[in-house]
Amino acid sequence: MSAWRSAGLLTGAAITALMVAVALVALVWTPYPPTAIDIPHKLAGLSAAHPLGTDPLGRDVLSMLMAGAHASLSVALIAVVVGAGLGVPLGALAAARGGWMDDALMRAADLAFAFPALLTAVMITALAGPGAANAMLAIGIFNIPVFARVTRGSARGLWQRDFVLAARTSGRGDIAITVLHILPNIAAVLLVQATIQFALAIVAEAGLSYVGLGTQPPQPSWGRMLNDAQTYIFRAPLLAVFPGAAITLSVLGLNLLGDGLQDLLDPRVRRQR
Amino acid sequence: MTTYLLRRLAILLLTLLAASLVVFIVLQVLPGDPAALMLGTGAREDTLAALRARLGLDAPLPLRYLRWAGGMLLGDFGVSYTYGVPVADLIRQRVAVSLPLAAMAIVLSTAIAIPTGVWAASRRGRASDAAAMGVAQIGVALPNFWLGILLVLAFAVKLPWFPASGFPGWAAGPRPALAALILPAIALALPQAAILARVTRAAVLETLGEDFVRTARAKGLTQRAALWRHAVPNALIPVVTLLGLQFSFLLAGTVIIENVFTLPGLGRLVFQAITQRDLIVVQDLVVLLACSVIMVNFAVDLAAAWLDPRLRASAT
Numbered sequence: 001m002s003a004w005r006s007a008g009l010l011t012g013a014a015i016t017a018l019m020v021a022v023a024l025v026a027l028v029w030t031p032y033p034p035t036a037i038d039i040p041h042k043l044a045g046l047s048a049a050h051p052l053g054t055d056p057l058g059r060d061v062l063s064m065l066m067a068g069a070h071a072s073l074s075v076a077l078i079a080v081v082v083g084a085g086l087g088v089p090l091g092a093l094a095a096a097r098g099g100w101m102d103d104a105l106m107r108a109a110d111l112a113f114a115f116p117a118l119l120t121a122v123m124i125t126a127l128a129g130p131g132a133a134n135a136m137l138a139i140g141i142f143n144i145p146v147f148a149r150v151t152r153g154s155a156r157g158l159w160q161r162d163f164v165l166a167a168r169t170s171g172r173g174d175i176a177i178t179v180l181h182i183l184p185n186i187a188a189v190l191l192v193q194a195t196i197q198f199a200l201a202i203v204a205e206a207g208l209s210y211v212g213l214g215t216q217p218p219q220p221s222w223g224r225m226l227n228d229a230q231t232y233i234f235r236a237p238l239l240a241v242f243p244g245a246a247i248t249l250s251v252l253g254l255n256l257l258g259d260g261l262q263d264l265l266d267p268r269v270r271r272q273r
Numbered sequence: 274m275t276t277y278l279l280r281r282l283a284i285l286l287l288t289l290l291a292a293s294l295v296v297f298i299v300l301q302v303l304p305g306d307p308a309a310l311m312l313g314t315g316a317r318e319d320t321l322a323a324l325r326a327r328l329g330l331d332a333p334l335p336l337r338y339l340r341w342a343g344g345m346l347l348g349d350f351g352v353s354y355t356y357g358v359p360v361a362d363l364i365r366q367r368v369a370v371s372l373p374l375a376a377m378a379i380v381l382s383t384a385i386a387i388p389t390g391v392w393a394a395s396r397r398g399r400a401s402d403a404a405a406m407g408v409a410q411i412g413v414a415l416p417n418f419w420l421g422i423l424l425v426l427a428f429a430v431k432l433p434w435f436p437a438s439g440f441p442g443w444a445a446g447p448r449p450a451l452a453a454l455i456l457p458a459i460a461l462a463l464p465q466a467a468i469l470a471r472v473t474r475a476a477v478l479e480t481l482g483e484d485f486v487r488t489a490r491a492k493g494l495t496q497r498a499a500l501w502r503h504a505v506p507n508a509l510i511p512v513v514t515l516l517g518l519q520f521s522f523l524l525a526g527t528v529i530i531e532n533v534f535t536l537p538g539l540g541r542l543v544f545q546a547i548t549q550r551d552l553i554v555v556q557d558l559v560v561l562l563a564c565s566v567i568m569v570n571f572a573v574d575l576a577a578a579w580l581d582p583r584l585r586a587s588a589t
Contacts, residue, residue, distance in 0.1 A: 107284070107287075107288070110288060110570075111288055111291050111292060111295070113521065113566070113570075114288070114292050114521070114563040114564070114566045114567045114570075115292075115295075115563055115566075116521040116522065116524060116525040116566070117525070118524075118525035118528055118529070119525070119559050119562055119563060122543055122547060122555065122558075122559060123296070123299050123300060123555070123559055125547055126300060126310075126546075126547050126550070126552065126555045127299065127300065127303060127304060127310070199414070203416045206416055206418075206419075207416065207418060207525070207529050210418055210529060210532070211528075211529055211532050211544060212544070226418065226419060226422060229422070230422060230425075230533070233422070233425065233426060233430060233437075234430060237426050237430065240419075240422045240423075240426065241423075241426075243419075244416065244419030244422065244423070247416050247419060248411070248414045248415055248416065248419070249414075251413075251414035251416075252410065252411060252414035255410065255413060255414055256410070
């Protein structure tokens with residue numbers, strides 16, 4: 001592993017840790033309440049009182065960005081947990097059983113790939129109205145086939161290996177072998193994939209909130225802030241810069257972390273992107 | 274090859290059928306009464322009954338599915354509830370914006386990514402390779418809708434070269450129409466190009482280590498000729514596959530980017546339809562977009578099999 005790569009890993013880990021810390025701090029403290037409207041101080045420039053200025057309703061941009069980090073990371077986290085929680089068992093099942101079960105599950109995964117998170121979110125919103133839960137669900141559903149494919153792909157080869165055959169000869173069932181032998185051996189691959197999906201989920205959440213299918217106002221979110229900022233792009237261009245920079249920085253951090261982890265854990269793993 | 278083609282074709286038809294069933298079940302069966310979903314909770318019973326009759330909701334579910342899916346196959350997409358015009362007409366107008374936009378984005382991202390990826394691979398480990406891949410790393414992280422807003426800031430607000438939003442229509446001539454599509458196409462293309470360039474570089478590096486490239490060098494070809502004649506064509510298979518996978522992201526991106534630039538494309542249409550609870554339009558658009566993803570990936574699989582005969586045998 002080169003010094004260049006480990007520098008990437010450290011930078012990625014630092015950025016990610018910073019984002020998580022900001023999201024956690026936002027739970028208990030932000031400079032101002034992120035939804036507090038203060039019309040007399042609207043569209044204020046950068047100052048000591050408002051380090052990143054205020055928006056058209058006089059809300060403190062720094063506070064909104066911090067609260068947005070919390071909204072963004074929690075949607076992404078739940079979407080990854082949903083995707084891995086259902087996708088990993090399904091992929092492990094396909095790998096363990098093979099045959100028609102494997103075929104059926106993989107064809108179902110192909111089908112699910114035809115519905116990008118955006119289309120699923122469109123359907124859910126048409127059905128049940130907009131909300132942050134839609135975004136989590138839509139991105140989570142999109143993540144299921146991703147995790148199923150990666151799990152199945154990495155687990156299938158392992159089923160031919162000697163240590164699995166040994167476990168089988170000693171009378172272990174499919175489930176026990178999967179839990180005791182298969183999953184620990186593919187944990188690294190899954191961790192890297194989770195990092196990639198986490199980054200994709202942050203972008204997806206921001207995109208859905210931007211078009212109004214995700215987090216709803218007054219709840220602050222980076223995508224929503226970008227949408228609001230666009231109306232005032234001639235008067236206050238900086239408002240459109242900060243939330244996008246926050247999204248880009250988080251995604252960059254997670255991608256660097258994912259690349260670094262991949263090299264660290266298993267140099268032979270091919271990227272699943 | 275014929276057996277392979279027939280099997281792929283059968284899988285394609287089944288996947289399209291399954292996708293249309295999923296959309297039908299989610300939007301027509303799950304709501305219970307689609308008429309009530311469209312009219313909201315305050316609707317009067319006689320209005321509801323009238324809408325049910327108009328939409329043919331009294332028929333049994335299998336018949337309703339067949340009418341809808343069969344109609345779509347024949348080009349009859351139903352009538353929009355809010356616009357009162359055939360959905361097929363609405364879609365035809367909007368496709369004239371979305372399709373050129375998506376095509377421009379694909380051409381642009383491929384035109385940037387493949388030469389950059391090959392160039393970076395040929396200078397592996399040098400400062401220029403590191404710089405190109407550093408830029409790509411940032412490009413991958415850029416959300417396209419934010420890039421779109423930044424482009425508006427730079428090239429419509431600060432330098433008034435392009436319109437910030439809107440679309441003059443193709444009737445006004447190709448020049449103003451293309452000018453309105455350039456910034457959105459760039460916003461869509463650059464993040465895709467970054468991913469594609471990274472994969473191209475990795476694929477070319479892999480083939481550069483193969484025996485046939487060494488043989489080409491040994492028989493006297495220059496490094497450049499070996500690269501372009503032997504390494505690059507063989508590296509294209511994963512690149513083509515990735516292009517197919519990126520299509521669904523491109524589609525979602527187009528839908529969002531149309532909202533950034535208020536372009537009257539399919540993306541705007543789908544959001545207007547949601548706001549107005551125009552269920553038929555939502556249903557038609559979702560199934561159309563999902564089917565286009567399925568068909569593009571089918572085409573990409575065929576292209577990959579054509580490029581690499583080994584895949585024909587192993588592909589299922």
